[in-house]
Amino acid sequence: QKREWAKLKNEPTKSADGVNVELVANIGTPEDVSGVISNGGEGVGLYRTEFLYMGKSQLPTEEEQFNAYKSVLEQLGEKPVVVRTLDIGGDKELDYLDLPKELNPFLGFRAIRLCLERDDIFRVQLRALLRASVHGNLKIMFPMIATLEEFRQAKAILMEEKDRLISEGHSMSDSIEIGIMVEIPSTAVAAPQFAKEVDFFSIGTNDLIQYTMAADRMNERVSYLYQPYHPAILNLVHHVIEAAHAEGKWAGMCGEMAGDSIAIPILLGLGLDEFSMSATSILPARTQIRDLSKAELVGYKDKLLSMSTADEVEQFIREKTNQ
Ligand code: PEP
Numbered sequence: 444q445k446r447e448w449a450k451l452k453n454e455p456t457k458s459a460d461g462v463n464v465e466l467v468a469n470i471g472t473p474e475d476v477s478g479v480i481s482n483g484g485e486g487v488g489l490y491r492t493e494f495l496y497m498g499k500s501q502l503p504t505e506e507e508q509f510n511a512y513k514s515v516l517e518q519l520g521e522k523p524v525v526v527r528t529l530d531i532g533g534d535k536e537l538d539y540l541d542l543p544k545e546l547n548p549f550l551g552f553r554a555i556r557l558c559l560e561r562d563d564i565f566r567v568q569l570r571a572l573l574r575a576s577v578h579g580n581l582k583i584m585f586p587m588i589a590t591l592e593e594f595r596q597a598k599a600i601l602m603e604e605k606d607r608l609i610s611e612g613h614s615m616s617d618s619i620e621i622g623i624m625v626e627i628p629s630t631a632v633a634a635p636q637f638a639k640e641v642d643f644f645s646i647g648t649n650d651l652i653q654y655t656m657a658a659d660r661m662n663e664r665v666s667y668l669y670q671p672y673h674p675a676i677l678n679l680v681h682h683v684i685e686a687a688h689a690e691g692k693w694a695g696m697c698g699e700m701a702g703d704s705i706a707i708p709i710l711l712g713l714g715l716d717e718f719s720m721s722a723t724s725i726l727p728a729r730t731q732i733r734d735l736s737k738a739e740l741v742g743y744k745d746k747l748l749s750m751s752t753a754d755e756v757e758q759f760i761r762e763k764t765n766q
Pocket residue numbers: 489491530626646647648649650651697698699
């Protein structure tokens with residue numbers, strides 16, 4: 444089977460009826476890029492930059508960050524690289540920031556919330572990203588966006604730093620797409636409004652499922668409620684994709700769900716454009732997609748979206764795709 448997969452390393456990802464989708468990888472460090480390339484990834488759909496900030500005693504400098512971003516972009520050449528700005532808090536802590544303990548860290552002061560308040564930290568990262576943008580195909584993505592105001596504020600800070608860098612004589616790409624992660628239910632519901640202002644969506648199902656089902660993604664006792672195939676999740680995902688397409692934007696997914704063999708046919712039928720997963724899932728996913736007819740899956744869409752339970756969805760897909 445490995446040999447079958449390897450043949451597809453440099454092939455585009457096409458469904459049996461000839462529709463293209465993009466299969467990209469989630470990475471955490473520049474060292475992960477070689478695995479993306481050797482596994483046939485078409486780019487990076489989620490670069491989790493937290494690792495630059497973790498396991499050390501102080502914030503990473505602009506230069507340190509610039510070097511990491513430049514390395515990732517250069518290794519990938521023309522291929523797209525979606526870099527997520529700092530998503531700290533929740534399950535990821537930084538000792539040196541000395542943030543007060545919270546009762547509900549997953550609902551607390553994290554990610555973009557922290558970056559907008561501590562814009563001194565945020566600006567350093569944005570400057571490093573903007574400077575690195577000349578070295579490849581950079582897209583910037585903000586995590587945990589809950590309101591349009593947050594997105595506008597984050598984008599305004601990015602533009603301020605861009606102007607400042609230009610006045611300092613730096614050059615940068617002028618075609619950087621700016622998108623958001625959709626991992627908060629309100630943002631999924633309000634996707635039509637967001638779609639007018641963002642360049643793309645990437646659906647973060649790891650968090651979107653936990654917030655929609657009110658089930659902590661780390662808590663074993665409630666893990667039975669963590670249901671990627673729940674019709675409520677599928678309806679939210681579909682709503683986000685439709686909202687993006689209505690404004691001529693693209694919609695991807697970078698949660699674990701994007702690499703799941705039951706979810707892939709569902710997502711293809713819902714119209715997802717980009718699937719971001721661990722590098723080792725890319726060739727199996729490409730192999731699977733080449734045997735799926737998108738038109739057939741689109742035909743199941745209304746039926747799937749109106750099903751009553753996750754089990755019903757799973758049974759139906761297993762049957763239709765022989766899994
Ligand atoms: C997600 O929430 O789906 C996601 C990709 O981000 P993380 O797993 O880093 O929270």
